[in-house]
Amino acid sequence: MSEFINNSQARVDSLYEFCFDLINGKKGTELIQKHQEAIDHLQANDIVVVVHRLVEAEIPMEDLKVGITKALNVFHKSIHNQPKAQVDSNHFLGIMMLENRELEIRLKEIRPLAKNINLLKDEVKLEAEMSLLKAKLKALAEMEKHYQRKENIFFPYFEKQYPEYKCLGVMWSIHDDIRRVQKQLMAELQSSIIDIKQINKLLGDLFFFMYAIISREEYLLFPIALNAVSEDLWEEMNQQSVEIGYSFIDAPEFKKKKMKSEKTNQKIERKNLDMEQLGDTVLNFETGLMTLKQAIMLLNHLPVDITMIDENDRVCFFSNPKERFFPRSKAIIGRTVQNCHPPESVHVVEDLVNAFKSGEKDNESFWIQMKGRFVLIQYFALRDEENNYKGCIEVSQDVTDIRKLDGEKRLMD
Secondary structure (H helix, E strand, O other): HHHHHOOOOOHHHHHHHHHHHHOOOOHHHHHHOOHHHHHOOHHHHHHHHHHHHHHHOOOOOOHHHHHHHHHHHOHHHHHOOOOOOOOOOOOOOHHHHHHHHHHHHHHHHHHHHHHHHHOOOHHHHHHHHHHHHHHHHHHHHHHHHHHHHHHHHHHHHHHOOOOOOOOOHHHHHHHHHHHHHHHHHHHHOOOOOOHHHHHHHHHHHHHHHHHHHHHHHHHHHHHHHHHHOHHHHHHHHHHHHHHHHOOOOOOOOOOOOEEEEEEHHHHHHHHHHHHHHHHEEEEEOOOEEHHHHHHHHHOOOOOOEEEEEEEOEEEEOOOOOOOOOOOOOOOHHOOOOHHHHHHHHHHHHHHHHHHHHHOOOOEEEEEEEOOEEEEEEEEEEOOOOOEEEEEEEEEEOOOHHHHHHHOOOOOOO
């Protein structure tokens, strides 16, 4: 029997060498022959561990994504022999897979439209097909909720439960590829000059990225996560998903968690009572007194999103305003700020945090336009009385209407 059947470390080492050499330009045919045993007997877990090691090798993300895609094409048969996660439809992963099925239906509906715009010569019919294609593609934006729940809820839990988690950064990067292509497609379809060739290319990219994510979720990531993450945490993920929402499906109805005993009930009631009492605790801010309840209410009513990172780069707090610009979930508490950002922008975050720690900077501002609004994002270093770095806060504010202000409006007016 081959050493690769029962020796997972040998398989991983061989598969890593195959991927690393493939990325660095060695001939695929020779590599396949050299590593055929490991390829034939690979497990889903092997791929996730190999990608983790490739990320740690600091291979540029674009090269890494291309190389992984080539490798997964070689591994296709072995990967598709792996069992998918078996869960009911109300399990967090079951919901994700239901959304994938709905996405597949919508992608299938787009295929004939994409074909027709290349064949139709009649301008009226072509315009009608283009209009329908635009509507179908716009509806695909609903899948954003699926990706947001992964990035802001599922990823943090998986990171805490599975040490070799850095494949998530590659998947997040592909999410961003999808977002970029969707934006480019809508711009092309709204342009006064229609470039069919460019639309074809972008449609091809969109289909490739979306189907790649579905396959990697269901054959690689989800089966591993099902074994790595404990059952009670899946229930937490479901509860936190409600605020973000769902893609193409109605919000599931979750059953309330049953208590194991009356003793457990008493513990929960005691915990709730303690929290109620704690809310009346008076906080001395030197410039005034507030109860904890009042302080929470104040933070949540400020017209800004506030997120706090401690001196160890871990998220320790975020406010909960009625309207927010970026999704947040309790799952990110304790997560490193580096893992809260897509791979391509991590270096910007690290540079800024290091500048705060060194004292080079005390604040920094960025501004973006999203969903027709102008959003100001500011970062402020936190320092104690002795000027020691204690973390930083991110403050995001919609300043669209503020930028339009002119003249004066006094309180008495």
